[in-house]
Amino acid sequence: MKKILIVGTAPNKMLDKYLEKIKKQLVKTKHRIYLLLTKKYENGLVDDYLNIESDSIKETLKLTNNVFDDVIVCLANSSLAYYKNVFFFLKNNNINKINIYFKDEIYEKNLDTIINFISDENIVYLNPDEIKFGVKGFKPIMCGENLDGDWDLDKFKFEDEIVFYNSFKEHFYEDVEWEKTEYLSRNLKQILEDKKNKWGCKNKEEFLERCRHLDELFLEMKKNGWVQNENSDFLTINIDRNGHILFNDGRHRLTFAKLLKINKIPAKILVRHKKWADFKKEIEKYAFEHKGKIYTEIDHIDLKNIEYVHDGRYEVIKSHISDDSKSVLDIGSHWGYFCSRLEKDLNKECVAVEVSEKHFYFLEKLKTAMNCNFNAVNENIFSFIDKNYKFDVIIALNIFHHFLKTGHLFNKFLKLLNKIESREMFFQSHKFHENQMKNSFFNLKPQEFAEFIVKNSKYNNFQEIGDFNGRKLFHIYK
Structure with missing residues (x-):
């Protein structure tokens, strides 16, 4: 039984x-x-x-x-x-x-x-302006689903299609009375003609009272910022097949946050497209195969919890890079983290060069997921630099020591340094006594390596700006 x-x-x-x-x-x-x-x-x-x-x-x-x-x-x-x-x-x-x-x-x-x-562990934080599109909302009961199909293609622009967003913008910033907004007229039609119960309102007076309550919530958010009550529902978002964020539910609070230009708001991911979920599993598998960590952080809200090895370098570089420098070449870009951040934060024009096909696969997928426009190139840096050698900034983190391992690579490296034309470089050295350098053609200590680069290039000066577990970071410049 x-x-x-x-x-x-x-x-x-x-x-x-x-x-x-x-x-x-x-x-x-x-x-x-x-x-x-x-x-x-x-x-x-x-x-x-x-x-x-x-x-x-x-x-x-x-x-x-x-x-x-x-x-x-x-x-x-x-x-x-x-x-x-x-x-x-x-x-x-x-x-x-x-x-x-x-x-x-x-x-x-x-x-x-x-x-x-x-649970609180599932909270993600994002800028409201990152939510540009939405899809027809899924119920909260759909949480955790990885859905296949084309549900993510039928999307709309939040700021164009959400009636409340445009009505509230008119009401609060253009002094349009609630009675003259599309938001009120549309909902009153459903209440009075279609006999629908909207947020517990059964007539015009009750709905106007709700609108006045929304005014109060807006002013409260303006004063105190976004306050998430413990037992209230979160703003929910979905992730499409390419990793893009799609609005799901919570249009009133998201409208307020957008209009008030709040920098960070909490949300929860409700549904993922199966193709994105599968790609996320590929990254998790990569991490598992590399002692539970990826190489460096991924700047995507659905991937931030994956542990990584290298931390802190971006903020140091960001604080030293010249405002006048516009173009950036990242040599050995791995998965494109520095290009995506420099484009997003400082509006730099970046090129990511990565020779590994495996890393380039992840780089391109993540570039798409984060809506980046930087140029991604799957090519050997020596052949690339023959055609493109003028950049304002060169980023070379934990890459140049590989060119010291054989005489053939060393000679190519010297030509590369001599050909590069840029105003500044951010260079991270290896550790002199690493096992990988035991039988190298040439080896240099961090300070010696920075001096070597200056001597064999068009740069004039260098400064140590960081030390990350013995791997020193230098700012090299003219």
Whole structure:
């Protein structure tokens, strides 16, 4: 006999409907229904009641019988944060998979997926202006899904298509009364003519009161910034097949943040396109194969939690690079981190040269994901520099020591240094006693290496500007 636990978190009338649907689905199956709830409720379709002597289901409660074939949670609304205690209660009772009933939909979910979504660890921070496009919103119950198909192609421009954004902009910045906005007229039509309940409003007066409340929220955000209450829903975003951010839900607060030009806001990723999720797994696999870390940080909100080896160099370079320098060549760019940051932060015109096809694959994918325009070149630096040798800035981090390993490479390196024309270089040396340099044709200590570059190039001066675990960073300039 199939034992089914139903967690009754919905109002009585809604629970009646849920039980009828569940019973119809089980008509050909021998079963016993156990109903867990904190209130007085009776229904002839229930076989056993597991009443909790508490005003709510607390996560610390223990079930005396927790061996069930199916667990069904009946929700009254789609806010997962609202039912946080219920989900933690089920997890603490060793339940891993549940079915969620909400309105006319049934969702089979892994409990860990829901808990990960509602936990603080899943919060990402981004600039509101990074959210340029949106898609038709998914319900929060879809959290953690990696969806294939073309759902991400049918997108709209947030600032063009969201009625509230344009209406509120007119209302607050052009003194247009709420009664004259499209936002009010469109919603009133749905309330009065289509008989829809909008945010609990049933007439014009109630909806105008809601609009006045939105005014108050805007002024509060203007004064205090974005404040995320513990049990309120987050702004949700989706990630498309290319790694681009798509608005999902939370248009009112996002509108306020955009208009107030707030720098960073919290959000949660609800749905990812399967192609992006697969690419993310490729990066995680790469990290696993390299002692759990990638080479350097990735400046993408969905990849920031992946551990990396090299840290801190970008901020040092950013603080020393000349404002007059516009063009940048990154030699051995790896996955293009420095080019993407310099383009985004300082509007530099960058070229990323990477000879490894494997690294170049990741570089191009990440360049697309971050909407970057820098030029990515899969080529040997020696052949590239023959055609392109004038740049304002050269970045060469942990790369030049490879050209000391054989006489052939060393001679090519000398020609490269002699040919380069730039006003400044950021060079990071290797450590003199590294095993990889044991049988090298030539070897230099960090200070000697910087002097060697100046002597064999058109630069005149150098300055040590950082030390990263013995690998020193130099600013070399004319």
